[in-house]
Amino acid sequence: MSRASMRARSLPTNPHRILVAKAHELSRKGIKVYDYTAGQPGLPPSREALEYFMDMIKRDPFKHFRYMPTQGLQELRDAIAQDLKKYGGIDVSPSQILVTAGGAEALYLSALSLLNEGDSVLLLDPSYSVYWDLAKILGLRIETCVQSFETGFNPDPECIKEKLGARAKAIIFASPDNPSSRIISEEAAKTIVEVARERKAWVIYDVAYKHIIFEGEHVWIERYDPSLENTIVCGSFSKDLAIPGGRLGYIYGPRDIVPELVKLKGVLGIVAPVPMQWLAYYYLAMGFKEKYLAEVLPVYRKRREAAYEGFKQLVPEARLHKPTAGMYLFPDMTTYISKMELSDVELALKLAESKGVVMLPGSIFGEAGKNHLRITFVTMKENELLEGFKLLREFLEENKAL
C-alpha cells in the first residue's frame, strides 16, 4: 500500500512520461531516436535577446537574481499589457497581470482560485492532458464536450449551452489547441463567453500557442468580455520566446480574483523565475519579439508543409487535418489500429521499442483522442521528420496493417 496521499495517488502515471523515459533509454543504448513527443520549439531563443540579457546580467547580477514581489516584475507586466494592446487591441491593466512559472502553473492557479473540491469543470475532449490531471488533483468532477474530426475539432455550441454554467462552474480550453492544433471558431468562442456571462460561470482560456499561427488569426475571446468579468487568460513564454525550460508564463483576469491568485502564487514558489522575467521583458520591450517571430514562423511553416504532405503520402489511410496553427499533427489511425488489434498506447510503445520512433497516443488527451497519435512537427528538420514517418510506415507494413 502506497504511503502517498490520496491526492497524489489519484493521478495515474501518464503514458507520456513512460514514453519520454523510453526515448531516453533507447538513446542511451545508442539507438537513433525520432522523438515527436515534446511541444519543444524547434529553434533556440532569439540570439539578440539572449546577448542583451547576458550583457545586462554581467552589468548587474544582483538585480537579475534577487527576490521580487510575487506578482512579478513591474517592467514585465507593463510590457505584457502593451503587447496585448499591440497584438490584440486588448486593454489590460498591469495590475491585473500575474507572472507565473509557466502556463502550466497559470492554469493550476486559475483552477485553484476559482473552483472548490467537488465542483464540476467542463473540458473539451480531446484536450491538453494537464487539464485532466489538474482536475483530478483538485478533486473536480469533469464534464465533457467532444471536439470531433468532422467539426475540425471545434466543440458543438449546443453542448456548451447544455453544460457550461448548468452542470459545470468553469470551462478550461485552449486556442490554438493541443493536441489538435485547431483555432477555435469565432462562433464557438462567442457562445462560450456569452453562456458564461449569462450563467456566471468561469472561462479559463489557454493561449500558449497564440503566436504560432499559419493560417487565420488568433481568437481573442477577451474582446467578448472586455472587462474580464468572467474570463481568465493563461499565457506562456515557452512557445514564442522558446524558453520552455525557463518556466515563464502569465495570467490576466478579473480585478477581484487577481489578489487571490497572487496570494496563492506566494505559497506556490514565491515568485516566477526572476532572471527569466528580465529576459522576457527585454524580449518584449526591445523589439526582439517581432524579429524573432519573423524568423521562426517561416521555418515552422516549412516543417508543417513537409510533415503534413509526407504523412499523408506515407500513411495514406490516416485521417488528418492540415494544422492551421500550433505544433502538432493529430492523425486518426483507426484504420491501422483496428487491423493490428492494439490500443493507441500499445501502438506508441511498440513503435518506440521496435523503430525508435516516439509519438504520443491520443488517448492521453481524452477518450475522444483514442486511436490518434500526436506528432510534434516543429522540432525536427524536414528530412528527419520524414525519416521517422518512413519508419512508422515500415512498422505498419511489418504488422500487416498497410
Ligand SMILES: Cc1ncc(COP(=O)(O)O)c(C=O)c1O
Ligand atoms: C495547451 C498548452 N497549455 C499550456 C502549456 C504549458 O506550457 P508551459 O507551462 O511550458 O508554459 C502547454 C505546453 O505544452 C500546452 O500545450
